[in-house]
Amino acid sequence: MRVNIPESDQERIVIVGGGFGGLMLAKKLAKCNYQVVLVDKRNYHQFQPLFYQVAMAGLEPSSISFPFRKAFQRFDNIYFRIGEVQNVEPEAKRINTDIGHINFDHLVLGYGAKTNFFGNKAFEEKAFTIKSTGQALNLRNTMLSDYEQAIIESDFEKRQWFLDIVIVGGGPTGVEVAGALSEMKKYILPKDYKELDAKEVDIYLLQGSDQLLQGMDPKHGNTAERYLKERGVIVKKNTRVVDYDGEFVITKDGGKIKAGKLIWAAGVTCSRMDGISEESFNSRNRILVDDFNKVKGYDDIYAIGDLACMMSEEYPYGHPQVAQPAIQQGKNLALNFKRRQQGKALKPFKYRDLGTMATIGRNKAVAEIGGFKFKGFFAWLIWLFVHLYALIGTRNKIVVFFNWIWNYMTYDQSLRLIINSNNEVKHEKPE
Amino acid sequence: MRVNIPESDQERIVIVGGGFGGLMLAKKLAKCNYQVVLVDKRNYHQFQPLFYQVAMAGLEPSSISFPFRKAFQRFDNIYFRIGEVQNVEPEAKRINTDIGHINFDHLVLGYGAKTNFFGNKAFEEKAFTIKSTGQALNLRNTMLSDYEQAIIESDFEKRQWFLDIVIVGGGPTGVEVAGALSEMKKYILPKDYKELDAKEVDIYLLQGSDQLLQGMDPKHGNTAERYLKERGVIVKKNTRVVDYDGEFVITKDGGKIKAGKLIWAAGVTCSRMDGISEESFNSRNRILVDDFNKVKGYDDIYAIGDLACMMSEEYPYGHPQVAQPAIQQGKNLALNFKRRQQGKALKPFKYRDLGTMATIGRNKAVAEIGGFKFKGFFAWLIWLFVHLYALIGTRNKIVVFFNWIWNYMTYDQSLRLIINSNNEVKHEKPE
Known part of the structure; x- marks a missing residue:
């Protein structure tokens, strides 16, 4: 069964996964002359760098999540569907998902990485x-x-x-x-x-x-x-x-x-995708892409973010699997899709390392930014600022900022509630 | 197996259920010469009047919940246990729960009401x-x-x-x-x-x-x-x-x-409690209590809140099953426990009707307070104020207030996230 998406004269770009890369790509394609369909198994973008604070009862999931539909409210050329992709049929130019199949002119895979248990x-x-x-x-x-x-x-x-x-x-x-x-x-x-x-x-x-x-x-x-x-x-x-x-x-x-x-x-490791040739994956299940994020062996399939392995002299094993390469690749790929329509030459991706950091808690962090190294209170402030800035949504920024101030002043994460959603109601679609 | 609670010379009051009544009772007994044990199946108090806003994606559960342990942090005579009560043994003066049995000198039942499906x-x-x-x-x-x-x-x-x-x-x-x-x-x-x-x-x-x-x-x-x-x-x-x-x-x-x-x-209706005589319940499963919330037929067992049915001329079928009677009964019962130790005469409960209200959404509500009737915008403001005021915890008040302002200004509840906690990890206590 074909997934119900309005027909259009525009070429269709299907993005699989709304992480940092997929979301950025979709947003940058807003109001362009493409029909964009984002498919994700969740209805919201998640801000991964702060998951650990959710686990530690310092933040609510909603404070670091952002509904895709809200992100795309103003853009008529972007469609969102909740679905899990089962396989790709490159010849037929379609993906099969648990809600049906979706045709594409261009496919961008950005379904990210998963935990690596090394087979144990x-x-x-x-x-x-x-x-x-x-x-x-x-x-x-x-x-x-x-x-x-x-x-x-x-x-x-x-x-x-x-x-x-x-x-x-x-x-x-x-x-x-x-x-x-x-x-x-x-x-x-x-x-x-x-x-x-x-x-x-x-x-x-x-x-x-x-x-x-x-x-x-x-x-x-x-x-x-x-x-x-x-x-x-x-x-x-x-x-x-x-x-x-x-x-x-x-x-x-x-x-x-x-x-x-x-x-x-x-x-972390990645999952392989049925239908994509084995030769397109490296030994860590990352998809090999060229400088334009195009998947090795395909003309209309791309991969970005954690999933993509773009080898270069500086990064012989691909870029680190963190937010920045994904965001930058999403941006660059959107630019190239636009240049393609304008008949302009495509721009190869160039990674700009904005630095890395980690916090150890109150007043303590380490950070490397643009060759400078910081530690202690100042690094901690940078960490706070960078994460607040990167968070999507004004409401989320305010809520997270408030939570941090509150927790800092009271020495207390207040969210120590054992809450489960209750799924006991029978709710099955009739035949 | 006996539940691990420190022995004490103080008489022990066991409270079953930390709703409006149980929580108020426990707080009012703080620093008194009783050992207080609150048993609830959750680790937090819930603000029921706003559940519907959680369902409608306007508020997070955490904004209207308050962890019991946090509420009792400063009070050394109050203990909290997560447990579901299975039955009461009035003769042996103990309750049996899924985590073991707990002895009591005085037992207060405040486990509230549940949905009434009228047997369907x-x-x-x-x-x-x-x-x-x-x-x-x-x-x-x-x-x-x-x-x-x-x-x-x-x-x-x-x-x-x-x-x-x-x-x-x-x-x-x-x-x-x-x-x-x-x-x-x-x-x-x-x-x-x-x-x-x-x-x-x-x-x-x-x-x-x-x-x-x-x-x-x-x-x-x-x-x-x-x-x-x-x-x-x-x-x-x-x-x-x-x-x-x-x-x-x-x-x-x-x-x-x-x-x-x-x-x-x-x-709503109530659940009966094994071990409490059938004659102590009315036809709607509420427990019949006297003016001091003492359960009919028992000397050391009390019931408060939705569960309790205290009949009077004004309320021949008991008080309405809402927050105020529960809160006021909790207060009065705490007072009487104290007066008992002081050798003073006990005070019969007198309900002070503070009014009722309901909101229909933006700028629209109806309210009856102290004989006055309001509707429209003013009633809506009263509704907001009363609910904010009644909410437990400064943090919760701030977060809910911010959410309301935000939702009001943006015409938007931002929490449209389909989040389930993932329980797939095997986590079983070894024998």
């Missing part, structure tokens, strides 16, 4: 991840429920299962989660859970290599490590996890840590 | 209710998903199922939901769902009697009806629903309305 089923089943607001909420709910359970558990050993948390992966996400957890331990537990001894809560951050925040200057890794240790986080470098049975985390050196929660922040 | 299984299974934030979120998610589905449904008849909504019950909740839906139809649909013809969306409000807002002055019912009709709501009075097969709502007069969503706001 135990982690896949039992580890918590923070790659969507839903997952972040689930971690939050579980953590709060576990504190409640720990309070009524009189056996010390059993209590440890509820309280101790192991974070695997010392990149920005791992470091930020560890920092936020250590603040919860220091500021929240003694007030809200007086009957618990906060000292019983152990937070482990395990990193496979000998350096946190790999990819940044080693100095920053050391600074982050020092900050975390000052806050009581147990940082273990050169420590690889090999198994988790839901009770004990087993490390390669034979170590054994009792913990009910293992948070997996150890890397 | 079809409604129970397929009707949406708004008696918890979880249910409100579910209605929101379903409504937004249905709009998305309607857009890709080319058959008019089938589209009706996704779009049309029947609200059963013309009390304050029904009127407020109908008003909010009509605003969504008028202001949101034409912007966000341009491909839909908003005129296709039919909103029905069915009332069994010949008067909306029964219990208020008939003038107000008429005003509310006029407001709703001006906004396009189809108000049907003297119309009882008898069945719903998930596709058609059947009314007693033989009418048939196609609608995928039936919102049930037609009345």
Whole structure:
């Protein structure tokens, strides 16, 4: 069945995925002479860099999400559909989704990356991840429920299962989660859970290599490590996890840590897409693209963002899988679609590295911007400002800013609510 | 197994349910010479009067919820436990819950009311209710998903199922939901769902009697009806629903309305509590209490709020099941617990009717306060002020106020996100 989208004389660009890249591309194509169809499995854009604050009860999902329809309200040439793409038929120029098929003149794949468990089923089943607001909420709910359970558990050993948390992966996400957890331990537990001894809560951050925040200057890794240790986080470098049975985390050196929660922040991979030739993917499932984000072997299929691997001298393994390359590729591709119609030469993509940063909590962060390196309070202010600025929607900016001020002044994330939506109503479309 | 709660020389008051009554009672007993244990199945207090705004995407659940632990942070004699009460053993002076048993010296039941389906299984299974934030979120998610589905449904008849909504019950909740839906139809649909013809969306409000807002002055019912009709709501009075097969709502007069969503706001009942004598309940499952909220037939068991039925000349069927009687009973009972220790005579409860009100949306409400009757813009301002004032927590007041201002200025509820928490991680306590 064909998905109901108005016919048009315009060429149709179908964008799969409304992350940083897809959303930017669609917006930049607003009011152009193309019909743009964005397909995403959610009805909102998510601001991934702040997922961890949702998990840590500092922000609501809605504050860092933005409904696609609202983003496109004013643009008559942009259409949105909720759908999951099943495969691509390059010859027929169409994609098949769970709501039907959609024809395209140009297809842009931007469905992003997913957690990489390196094939380990135990982690896949039992580890918590923070790659969507839903997952972040689930971690939050579980953590709060576990504190409640720990309070009524009189056996010390059993209590440890509820309280101790192991974070695997010392990149920005791992470091930020560890920092936020250590603040919860220091500021929240003694007030809200007086009957618990906060000292019983152990937070482990395990990193496979000998350096946190790999990819940044080693100095920053050391600074982050020092900050975390000052806050009581147990940082273990050169420590690889090999198994988790839901009770004990087993490390390669034979170590054994009792913990009910293992948070997996150890890397990402991509999903392959049925119908796209295997030769177009690299070994990490990224799609190989040329300097114009065109997929290797195709003329009318593009890939952007985390999914795309554009190799260059400076980035022999492709660009880092973060927001900036996606945003910039979205912009450049939109420009090229316009130039194409104007008969102008296309512009090859050139990545402008705006820097990297990570926060460890109150007043503490590390940042590298334009060759300059910052740490401490000033880096933290930069971090706040950059994230507020990048957030989509004025309302979101205000709400997040208010939350941050409030949390900063009160030493308190106020959102410690175990809320689940209730799906018990029978609601099935009649035949 | 006994629930782990510190032993104390103080007499123990166990409160079941942290609604308006239970929370007030606990707070008023702070720093008194009692050990207070509040048991609730959630870890937060919910502000029920605004559930409908959560369902209509105007507010986040967190803005109208307040964590119990945060409310009791400063009080060393108050303990909180998440638990569902299974039964009471009055002789043994203990309650049994899903987390174990808890002994009491005094027991206060305040577990509130639940939706009354009048024994009709079809409604129970397929009707949406708004008696918890979880249910409100579910209605929101379903409504937004249905709009998305309607857009890709080319058959008019089938589209009706996704779009049309029947609200059963013309009390304050029904009127407020109908008003909010009509605003969504008028202001949101034409912007966000341009491909839909908003005129296709039919909103029905069915009332069994010949008067909306029964219990208020008939003038107000008429005003509310006029407001709703001006906004396009189809108000049907003297119309009882008898069945719903998930596709058609059947009314007693033989009418048939196609609608995928039936919102049930037609009345409440209570649950009985195992272990409490049947004679202590009335026919609507409310617990009969004397002027001191003591349960008929018991010396150390009390009931407050929606659950309690305190009959008087003025209120021969008990007080209305709304916030004010619960709050006032909680206060009075706390006072009496204190007077008891001081050897003073107990004070019988006297209800002070502060008035009733309902809003129909932007600038429109009806209110009765201290014998005065208001309608229109002024009543709406009163409604806003009273609800803001009653909301618990400064942060919540600020956030709700900001949301209201924002929504008012932009004609937009911005929270149209279909978010579910993801519960797929295996997280089971080891044996």
